[in-house]
Amino acid sequence: MVVSKLVKITSHEAENQLELSLRQAFEVLEPKLRPPFSLTIPNPQEYSQLNRAILYGVLSQPHLAKTHIKHLHAIVTDGYALFLSLLVNVVNELYSKLFDSAKNQLLWVTKEMIAVLGVGFDSLLVCLLRQIVGGDFSDWNLWLCFEMVNIFLDKWDCLLEEEPLVLTSALYSFLRLLADHCRLSSPDKLDSLKTMEIEFCVKMLREQFHLCLKVGRDLIRLLQDLAYVPKFRAIWKDLVLNPSEFSTARFCDISQLYRSRTSSRYFLLRITPEMETQLRFVLTHVKFGGQKRYQVWFAKKFLLLPERETLIVDIVRFICCAHHPSNEIIQSDIIPRWAVIGWLLKSCRKNYVEANVKLALFYDWLFFDERVDNIMNIEPAMLLMVCSIPRYIDMTHTLLEFLFLLVENYDVDHNDIIVKGVSSAFTILVQKGVVHSMNILTCCAALSPFLKDKLHRLLSGSNLGVSKESQTTHLRPCAISLSFPDISCLGTPTPSPER
Template sequence: MEKGNPFVASLHEVENQLELSLRQAFESLEPKLQPPFSLDIPDPQESLELTRAIVYAVLCDSGSSKTHIKHLHALVTDGYAFFTSLLVGIVVELYGKLVDSAKVQLLWLTKEMIDVSSVGLEDLLVSLLRRIGSGDYGEQNVWLCSELVSLFLDKWDCLLEDAPLVLTSALYSFLRLLADHCRVTGIPKLENVKRLEIKFCVKMFREQLHLSLKIGRDLVRLLQDLVHISEFKEIWNDLVCSDVSKIYQSKTSSRYFLLRITPEMETQLRFLLGNVKLGSHKRHQVWFLKKFLLGPEKETVLIDIVRFICCVVHPTNEIIRSEIMPRWAVIGWFLDLCKQNHHVEGRVKLALFYDWLFFDERIDSIMNVEPAVLLMLWSIPQYPHITHSLLEFLLHLVDTYDIACRDMIMRGVASAFREIERKGVVQSLDMFLSNPEIATDLKKKLANLLSCHQDIN
């Protein structure tokens, strides 16, 4: 590879400070990056600058990579923490600006950091996983997915010893990606990726089940989308035959929901839900739509966005009381976007209601279930069909989601409703039970559910 700028030049953007610091370090210290290296011990500031220069040099030129990495080994006194933090910064802030050859070098450096068990390794790998776009079957995205799943397989033993929890992050990511990948045909390189994803996920379940189960209840949701794949049928049966209720009772950590949201998407969603007022939200929605959701298969990311909004974005009371666009309104818009695709719509609704099914006020946050109930409530005056559709879906889940655990699910949904009333999210459940806009049969089913729950307790 010829030397060159590892970043795509842009005439209209303010130069990123991280990119600038790397380039300036390289330009000022380039002579010191060539052997023979100085035997003098650099002072702390020069050591930092040399580290920045080495990162830039490796991204520029694969031919000298091994020389530069030996130089780094001689410099390091912090367990590679600073070097790895620079790589994380590049992935989070600059990945989209990297030229293709620099992306190859970045993956090479990541493998080197695995080999030396660097401090911050898990953050680096998680940041890379977040860079695999949902619904993106372009050559670069398929390449990154292939590289990362291969990396997790090739470096299995190292990662199991040094960063075992990152394997659960990879499992969550590849299970979720696999569900989308299996719905797409005709892309030869993707077929190979699917085989690798299946191999990695099955290996996790067969060899590290205790790690796999750390994902919690969302593991079951992800697996459900894969039971049609022969390799997962036996895993599914084993899971269902064991005490699956224990998995349902284990809340999934919010860190997993970030895995399928790119850093840019996270920034824009947090801005939309933290700064944009109702009434001036349309142009922001249009921008978000054009940036992240246009294109075939792109709408599958709505499943992950809704899960992210429910479980990660918990606004302060100040924001809740303000005119800022509420979570329920954004989710209502997303549901409208996918209403033509019934498969995606069903999975988005499941993402919205999933924590309702196993709700336990001792461990679950009321904020996870708040968007769904407010969307149902505020839709009644003008859009009662939305309320009807959502309530019908929820009550259907109670009856059919897992018949063996139906009592547990009934308790969960009823507990969610009671906690919603107790915490004042809605003034009274009579707003549903006595509302003339809601179909009589749905009101009756809901009333029965709530009364049964009272009997159980």
């Protein structure tokens, strides 16, 4: 077996075809990769092979990397498009298996590609952001996070001018990562990283808020987890009370963000390509009732460490908003999304994680507008509540309780928007046939009369009884965190539907 200088391969693993193609190109062309370089213009096939050979050389020969890059500059005819597409494939397919030296080289060549404004360097940055794993405090994961935030700060002017939207991807990623990093009990290890992450995010929010608006309503959800951080607390105050501080003519009120749906591309940012592949496989090919071994494997692979539990929030958001099965899948015996989410909810051990998972599940309900929103984003929560009756009625109870808790307390100054959003969500779910009628909940003998009464009033268009005391209160950091540590319904994980 040939030993790769690029990736770690165990004896039982098959060779990766991408790595093999790069290595074979390098082995064939290695004599031509040293000066003096040929002045002959390569044909398309030769050009493709040269790009592969040079990339392999850059990643596997750090001492010759500058020579290889000069060679690439000399032959490039496509604005580095092919080279960057190969880099993207390397990140997506090989990153976790790369030798440490190759990872270092990967970040080095990324900076080189930004410097020459290679075609597609923004896609490469997004792919690297996806490789930063939430809740992972290993040295190499924190190193990647540090390197990436450093790139976004160091190349700020260039990125702002050439590819400003990639800055919004970085904002989404680092806000989410900060929520994990700020909870770590041993801060010394993360001080410099957190400082840089906060610097970047605050710079975006204060200086480029018009770009931040493109993230949509999930920007608010992410900021909620950071409301206790002084610099973000100040931003919250301005969002609620002084929107003019952001010097953005289009922004007059926080409700504008509520009404703006977040694109699915942002939810992919916090799911690694490997996680995405496994989740899509389960939700596309695994039959309902036969998923347990896949769940066990997934949990051991991605959720085993206690700190990784926060990933469940990102996974639920991905399932709701970025994975929409076809009608053929929906009508088949493939495990439905709601069942996977039920399992994930049961996997939550920490109260604040469970609360944030439920918020991720219901978030689009709060501001639902059928002209803007997709019914598939709200379908899993409805089916999880309905399909848990009667065997797992505790799941139905805890979800409805949480939904009404959100309606009453999420933002009392915009309670009318939230009441309208949630009632619209229930209405459209019936109109589109996700459930035949709301009688399955309102007439359910096992459901709490208290919850049925609240549901009746919501569906009839009545206000849910927000107290006068809370009506005079603006969004508060203690409410924004949505951890609700004193709420009894969040005290223990709830049963999931049939696995």
